[in-house]
Amino acid sequence: MRIRLIALPILLLLTVLRAGGENIRGLVVDEVHIKPQTDYERTVEISLEEMAAIYVEENTRFLEALRIELLLSNRLKKYFNSFGLAIHKQVSPPPQPGLQSFSGKRAFFHYLPYLNRIYINIPVSGGLQEISPIPAGTFFLDEPVQTDEFPILISIIPIMKGIPNSIINSKFFLTIRPIIARRGLLKLSVHHPPGKEDEPVELFIDEQQITDPGALLEIESGIHHLQVKSAAFKEVNASFTIESGKTSKVEILLEEIACRLYIEAPQGAEVYLDGEKLVNYAGSRYQLSEGSHIVRIKVGDYSLSKRFLTKSGKDYHISCVFDIIISED
Secondary structure (H helix, E strand, C coil), rough: EEEEEEHHHHHHHHHHHCCCEEEEECEEEEEECCCCCCCCCEEEEEEEEEEEEEEECCCCCCCEEEEEECCHHHHHCCCHHHHHEEEEEEECCCCCCCCCCCEEEEEEEECCCCCEEEEEEEEEEECCCCCCCCCCEEEEECEEHHHHHEEEEEEEEEECCCCCHHHHHEEEEEEEEEECCEEEEEEEECCCCCCCCCCEEEEECCCEEECCCCCEEECCCCEEEEEEEEECCEEEEEEEEEEECCCEEEEEEEECCCEEEECCCCCCEEECCCEECCCCCCCCEEEEEEEEEEEEEEEECCCEEEEEECCCEEEEEECCCCCCCCCCC
């Protein structure tokens, strides 16, 4: 007879909970606004017939699921089959502290098993990655909760009579964590030297060419390799890290492949390059842009000048020697 008396309330409760839209009664004592970050977590405490409302931020692009961890003390665990955990979605009116009556759709219900820790995984919109290994006491919702079905209400419901007052007044601790997809965004900025904005470049990430570097790129989390190739600029090789659910910014400053110029001239000579006097030119190296240049070397009353053309990546050496020529008649 005792077994029938215990089973009957459970059966009646499940019949009510399996109906479509249902009335929900309980005091909302806390609100949780989930931030889609891997290091975010929030712990709330509720008593029997109290509820916590859970909201998600608007930016849910990488939010795969919510994981709720319920911690039960050994004292509460003795009454494991006296409570059930319920989750409702499509709640109306919008929950707020102080309200006690709502309507909504049941998304999950289960009596508490004989365990100290229970995990409920709530897929959000697109679903949930495979979890391995699955801890004991893990439950999954049958259907994802869409972002427009939030906020959801979580409550602990008594399903048996005769629960001691010391247990009824106990607190249940719920820790809510987001499960973030192992992907993030890359904002890539490539800066050309002034006047060289039209020079083409090729960009590769992990050896895959990027056709639209100005767009936000969705990439798996981890360390990646960036390569920039161009006939006009120095090749760039760099590493960057993508964090799950976050946007990483990488800026590339392109450098022209400059020409290098070395100058040898008699001691005391004045050297001018493109009209600008060079100071301490001996042993110095000058970078030149590709194109036409003029060098002028002045020694005393004598002056020589010459125009020359340079190409990117080439080195040039200018020598000027004043000699005495002796001829025999």
